[in-house]
Amino acid sequence: MADHQQHILLVGAGLAGSLLSVYLAQRGFAVDVFERRPDMRHARISAGRSINLALSTRGIHALREVGLSEQIMELAIPMRGRMMHAVDGTLTFQPYGRDEREVIYSVSRGELNRRLMDLADEHEHVHMHFRQRCEGMDFSMGAVQFTDEESGKPYSRSGDTVIATDGAGSPIRMAMQRKGRFNFSQEYLEHGYKELHIPPAGDGTHRLERNALHIWPRRSFMLIALPNPDGSFTCTLFLQHEGETSFASLHDAESVRIFFEREFPDVLPLMPTLIEDFEHNPTAPLGTVRCYPWHVGGMAALLGDAAHAIVPFYGQGMNCAFEDCTVLNEVIGEFGTDWDRVFHVYQERRKANADAIADLALENFIEMRDSVADERFLFQKQVGLACEERFPEYFIPKYSMVTFHRTPYAVALERGRIQQEILEQITAGCETLDAIDFSAAEELIHSRLRPYAEDAIDMN
Numbered sequence: 001m002a003d004h005q006q007h008i009l010l011v012g013a014g015l016a017g018s019l020l021s022v023y024l025a026q027r028g029f030a031v032d033v034f035e036r037r038p039d040m041r042h043a044r045i046s047a048g049r050s051i052n053l054a055l056s057t058r059g060i061h062a063l064r065e066v067g068l069s070e071q072i073m074e075l076a077i078p079m080r081g082r083m084m085h086a087v088d089g090t091l092t093f094q095p096y097g098r099d100e101r102e103v104i105y106s107v108s109r110g111e112l113n114r115r116l117m118d119l120a121d122e123h124e125h126v127h128m129h130f131r132q133r134c135e136g137m138d139f140s141m142g143a144v145q146f147t148d149e150e151s152g153k154p155y156s157r158s159g160d161t162v163i164a165t166d167g168a169g170s171p172i173r174m175a176m177q178r179k180g181r182f183n184f185s186q187e188y189l190e191h192g193y194k195e196l197h198i199p200p201a202g203d204g205t206h207r208l209e210r211n212a213l214h215i216w217p218r219r220s221f222m223l224i225a226l227p228n229p230d231g232s233f234t235c236t237l238f239l240q241h242e243g244e245t246s247f248a249s250l251h252d253a254e255s256v257r258i259f260f261e262r263e264f265p266d267v268l269p270l271m272p273t274l275i276e277d278f279e280h281n282p283t284a285p286l287g288t289v290r291c292y293p294w295h296v297g298g299m300a301a302l303l304g305d306a307a308h309a310i311v312p313f314y315g316q317g318m319n320c321a322f323e324d325c326t327v328l329n330e331v332i333g334e335f336g337t338d339w340d341r342v343f344h345v346y347q348e349r350r351k352a353n354a355d356a357i358a359d360l361a362l363e364n365f366i367e368m369r370d371s372v373a374d375e376r377f378l379f380q381k382q383v384g385l386a387c388e389e390r391f392p393e394y395f396i397p398k399y400s401m402v403t404f405h406r407t408p409y410a411v412a413l414e415r416g417r418i419q420q421e422i423l424e425q426i427t428a429g430c431e432t433l434d435a436i437d438f439s440a441a442e443e444l445i446h447s448r449l450r451p452y453a454e455d456a457i458d459m460n
C-alpha cells in the first residue's frame with residue numbers, strides 16, 4: 001500500500017493537519033505541511049482560541065491508531081460529569097455516563113498539537129514549513145499558492161494531491177467556491193464567546209471540583225469551566241453579542257462586575273483577573289459552516305473544520321476532525337492512491353455525519369444553557385441511563401452514542417430523536433425511577449428501535 005513516490009501537500013498544521021500528517025507518514029507517503037503560524041513548539045504563542053478541549057472516544061481512538069493515546073492520556077484530566085452551579089450557589093452533579101469508564105477528558109490544545117507535531121517530525125518523509133500562508137489554489141494547474149510570511153515572497157507548490165486542514169476560514173475551500181457549483185453556507189449564532197480564567201489556589205490545587213465540567217446555566221447565556229493540570233480552570237462565557245444582556249451591554253469594568261455579582265456570585269471571588277481578562281480577551285463569533293462537495297477530483301480535499309466547522313457545545317469539533325482522519329486513512333487502505341475515488345468515498349462516509357454533529361451541537365447549546373437546570377430534563381437523563389442498564393442492546397443515551405461510542409453521528413442523531421420520544425412517553429406523570437413501568441418501556445423500546453449492534457460500527 002505504501003507508495004514512496006506519492007507526495008501529499010497538507011495546508012494547516014492545526015490539530016487535524018498534524019494528526020493526518022502522522023497517519024499519512026505511517027503509510028509511507030512523503031508529506032509537506034504548510035502552516036501560517038510560527039512553530040508553536042518554539043514560539044510561545046497561544047495554540048488556538050481555547051486553551052483546553054474535551055477529548056472523547058472518537059479522538060482517543062485516532063490517537064491510539066497513531067500511537068499517541070497513552071502520552072496524551074497522561075496529561076488529560078477526566079471529567080466525570082457536569083457540575084451545575086445555580087445562582088444561589090447550589091451545586092448539582094450530573095454524571096455523563098454509567099461508570100468511571102464513561103468520562104470525557106480535558107486536554108491542553110497546545111500540548112496536544114505540539115505532541116502531534118513532534119510525532120510527525122519523527123518521520124523522515126514529513127516536512128513542516130511554518131509562517132507559510134496559503135492564499136488559494138489554482139485548480140487548472142493543481143498548484144497551491146503561498147506567501148512566505150518572512151520574505152513576503154509569493155510562490156506555488158503542487159504534489160500528487162492536496163488536503164486542506166486549514167480550519168474554518170479555509171482558503172482552499174474559498175478557492176473551490178470560486179470554481180463554481182459548490183454549495184456553501186455559514187450561519188452565525190447570536191452568541192459569541194470570551195475566555196476567562198480561574199487561577200489555582202495558593203497551594204496549587206483546583207478551586208472547584210477538579211473532575212467535572214462546570215456549567216453556570218442561565219437560560220439565554222452560560223459560563224463553563226474546564227480544569228487544567230496546573231490547578232487553573234479555563235472559563236468560557238457564551239453570551240449574545242447585542243441586546244439587553246450582551247457583550248455590548250458589558251461595556252466597562254462596573255457593568256462586568258455587576259453582571260458577575262448578579263449571575264455568577266459563587267465564581268466571582270475565584271476570578272481575580274476578571275476585569276483585565278474581560279477587557280483583553282477577544283469576543284469571538286460562533287458559527288456553523290457546511291459545504292459540498294468536499295473535493296475537486298483527485299486534486300484536493302477538505303478535512304476537519306475546513307469541511308465542517310461546528311459550534312462547540314457537544315465538545316466534538318476536534319473529535320470529529322480526528323474521526324475524519326481515521327476514515328480517510330481507512331479509505332486509503334481500501335482504494336490506495338486513486339485519489340479521486342478515495343476522496344469521493346471519504347466524502348460519502350463523512351458528509352451526513354458532519355451535518356448530523358453540526359445539528360447535535362446546535363441542539364446541545366439549548367440543553368447546556370437551559371435544560372440542564374430543569375428538573376424534568378435531569379429526571380429524563382436518569383431514566384435514560386436506567387434504560388441503558390436494563391436494555392443495553394437497544395437503548396444507549398444520545399450523549400453516550402456521540403461521546404463514548406464511535407456510532408456514526410447520523411445514527412446517533414436519528415436514534416436519539418426516537419429515544420427522546422420514548423422517554424417523554426414513559427416518564428409522563430412520573431417523578432421518580434420507582435414510578436417508571438419498565439416492562440411497558442421495554443415493549444416500546446423493542447417496537448421503536450432496532451438492536452443497537454445493527455446500527456453501530458463498533459462499541460469501543
Ligand SMILES: Cc1cc2nc3c(=O)[nH]c(=O)nc-3n(C[C@H](O)[C@H](O)[C@H](O)COP(=O)(O)OP(=O)(O)OC[C@H]3O[C@@H](n4cnc5c(N)ncnc54)[C@H](O)[C@@H]3O)c2cc1C
Pocket residue numbers: 011012013014015016017034035036037048049050052053054055132133134135165166167168169170171193236303304305306312314315316317318319320321
Ligand atoms: C471555544 C471553542 C471550544 C471548543 N471546544 C472543543 C472541545 O471541547 N472538543 C472538541 O472536540 N472540539 C472543540 N472545539 C473545536 C475544535 O477547536 C476544532 O474543531 C478543531 O480545532 C479543528 O481542527 P482543524 O485542524 O480542522 O482546524 P484548526 O485547529 O483551526 O487548525 C487549522 C490550522 O490551519 C492554519 N491555517 C489557517 N489558515 C491558513 C492559511 N491561510 N495558510 C496556512 N495555514 C493556515 C491555522 O493556523 C491552524 O494551525 C472548540 C472550538 C471552539 C471555538
